[in-house]
Amino acid sequence: SRDSTGILFFFFNDTATTEIYTLSLHDALPICLEEDEALINRLGFNNSGADIISSRIRSSSPNGLFGINIGPNKDTKNRLEDYLICLRKFHVLGDYLTINISSPNTENLRSFHNQNELDELLNAIREEKQTLKSDIPIAVKISPDIDEINIEQIAELLIKYNIDAVIISNTTDRNRENLKNINKLEKGGLSGKPLEKKSDRKSTRLNSSHALIS
Secondary structure (H helix, E strand, O other): OEOOOOOEOOOOOOOOEOOOOEOOOHHHOOEEEHHHOEEEEOOOOOEOOHHHHHHHHHHOOOOOOOEEEEOOOOOOOOHHHHHHHHHHHHOOOOOEEEEEOOOOOOOOHHHHHOHHHHHHHHHHHHHHHHHHOOOOOEEEEEOOOOOHHHHHHHHHHHHHOOOOEEEEOOOEOOOOOOOOOOOOOOOOEEEEHHHHHHHHHHHHHHHHOOOOEO
């Protein structure tokens, strides 16, 4: 990524942490599209669960800027509460939290890009932070597949709730038609070179809406 001063910087983003353990299936391993300089990721939010991960962080605190990516379990009955549980567990352990609403491998997760659902989620996050007396910065990780109307609505909500950063972007489940690899139509989230221009356009568009871009 490149910030507004033109300085180039990189960071590693791991899978989202969920409240409870999420299984990684062998047949869902990523697919490398070498000639397209791309990868199809089908893993979803595979992780050990919030309790185990928070214990690991406490026993071996990472060096440098450390963000924690959180999301709901795919079979949860209350997605909002999943986010809040993770917020409670991790707000004292990271330098910032990423609210992941954009994995294409978690069914219906991207519905949080809808104005009413995102408003409800960000309001719940704000209220929980106030209850916890936490000042941890919040980033929101969005999809590259949102349309122009969604961009405007999302930008307004990011400003309304004083969100500290927006991460652009997660993988896409589109943009396959011009790829060369025979596995290009496999289910999952596409990342890499085919997504570069699309993500850049979303960054420019959100920036013009006066949202803080990371």
